[in-house]
Amino acid sequence: MKKLLSTKEVAQYLGVNEKMVYTLISEKSLPATKATGKWLFPTHLVEQWVEARTMNFPEQVQHNSVMEKTLIIAGSNDMLVDYAMKLYMQKNEGLYAAFCNLGSLGGIRAVHNGAAHIATSHLMDRDDSDYNFSFTQNEMQEPPAVVNFSFREQGYIIAKGNPKKIKGTKDIASGNITVVNRSSGTGTRLLFDAELAAAGAEGKTIPGYDNCVARHIDVGFEVISGNADAGLGIRAVAQALQLDFIPVQWERYDLIIPKSHYFDKNIQAFISLLRDPQIITHAEKLGGYDLTRSTSVIYPGEAGIPE
DSSP: OOOOOOOHHHHHHHTOOHHHHHHHHHSSOOOOOOEETTEEHHHHHHHHHHHTTSSSOOOOOOOSGGEEEEEEEESOOOHHHHHHHHHHHHSSTOOOEEEEOOOOHHHHHHTTTTTSSEEEEEETOOOTBBBBHHHHHHSSSSOOOEEEEEEEEEEEETTTTTTTTSHHHHHHTTOOOOEEEEEETOOOHHHHHHHHHHHOOOOGGGGTTOOOOSSSHHHHHHHTTTTTTTTEEEHHHHHTTEEEEEEEEEEEEEEEGGGGTTHHHHHHHHHHHSSSHHHHHHHHHHHEOTTTTOOBBTTTTOSSOOO
């Protein structure tokens, strides 16, 4: 049974004298009931009565809130994605875009958990036969839509003029080169580990292997500062910072999207933007991008580089 207040108690609750309570009963419809000759007031109804007469009540957040207008992308960071998000907001007034730098695997998990709309990923399968599909199969209950964002050129970012005379992974595996690494769960980290394994080396033997940074651009900053001789990253960073670059391979960089949200307006607006001339021009300026298959839906077994 709901708690009942006496006349004295409800007067104290409302901050008035008891005579005013009787006036409120007759004039303002204060909820009350009479039992054994006494007025009793159900607490929950008194609270509702007060709330119904509250003025300047804060407005409720509208269903179409800022968060629902924000396209959340999570996963592997990329300079061209940053530009695409900026252009997305410029061309779609009132819509926003935010990026969570979680690495490829973290992005896939964020999409699976409903924390992001799109994941950006370039996770190469262990047998080098494909990208992303084996990881989405392990992490997601339902197969997602996979849309190509671009192909990117990965390689070693090194100091201008290559003072250490680095030619490739074998030189880095020698133990005489200090590296900067990417965080666990990133596609670049997995590629670096695969390159070291192919050269017969283990990460723990490489100076700087445990010096991990969050972004591709941070790899370049570590090289410029002299904290590292080399680090695996995208060509666009080397070009932007005027560093030298030793190519390793081209990779497929995809957008991972839940099929149930693939046709959402904000997601389709972002995908369609990728063929905008401004994106194409900016990719050419950055260097190290191939947009031949950008916006194409990718199916398992299509790991090859565009012709």
